[in-house]
Amino acid sequence: MEHFRPDVLISEEDINLRIDDLARAINTEFAGEEIVVICILKGAFMFCSDLIKKLELPVRLDFMQVSSYGEGTVSSGNVKLEMDVSENLKDQNILIVEDIVDTGLTINTLVEMLKVRNPKKIKLASLLFKPSRNKFPVNIDYLGFEIEDKFVIGYGLDYAGRYRELPYIGVLNAGN
Ligand code: IMP
Numbered sequence: 001m002e003h004f005r006p007d008v009l010i011s012e013e014d015i016n017l018r019i020d021d022l023a024r025a026i027n028t029e030f031a032g033e034e035i036v037v038i039c040i041l042k043g044a045f046m047f048c049s050d051l052i053k054k055l056e057l058p059v060r061l062d063f064m065q066v067s068s069y070g071e072g073t074v075s076s077g078n079v080k081l082e083m084d085v086s087e088n089l090k091d092q093n094i095l096i097v098e099d100i101v102d103t104g105l106t107i108n109t110l111v112e113m114l115k116v117r118n119p120k121k122i123k124l125a126s127l128l129f130k131p132s133r134n135k136f137p138v139n140i141d142y143l144g145f146e147i148e149d150k151f152v153i154g155y156g157l158d159y160a161g162r163y164r165e166l167p168y169i170g171v172l173n174a175g176n
Contacts, residue, residue: 006170023054034058035093041065043099046156079109089117100128104136
């Protein structure tokens with residue numbers, strides 16, 4: 001199989017520096033409180049792992065998995081819950097950690113699923129946001145980067161299940 005080399009859109013170093021800023025803001029907002037970090041699988045695993053290393057708070061980590069894309073680059077429009085959290089979320093401070101907000105459908109569906117469990121607070125950290133594609137309004141409390149309407153891969157994000165291992169955010173290009 002050929003080795004694919006995407007163009008770099010956001011470097012490993014820039015991601016790291018931005019995560020420092022986000023962690024600082026989260027540490028300030030939740031100072032003295034415990035939080036339940038919900039990592040949205042699979043795409044957010046790398047971002048979440050780097051982010052929580054920089055938190056200076058009592059953290060409980062949990063995971064949820066939803067799917068909406070299948071094998072393509074266009075959302076199917078249906079969000080399916082594949083795996084649920086194992087923690088009791090009642091009266092907890094929740095920080096959802098997501099890879100990217102595109103149309104906003106996934107995150108809106110997730111927030112609705114979590115609200116009914118009566119948490120104290122729900123906050124959202126997303127590494128990426130594509131404003132030009134947004135259809136369902138989303139309030140991103142901690143945003144890494146706004147990006148143009150390009151399909152991105154790497155740093156957890158995939159195309160048809162591949163490229164999650166890249167340490168940077170790259171763009172699929174015609175030449176590769
Ligand atoms: P939304 O429901 O349209 O906001 O899509 C959010 C989900 O789609 C994300 O959690 C990603 O899994 C996936 N996604 C959206 N845009 C991209 C992209 O450019 N690259 C890889 N995955 C993406």
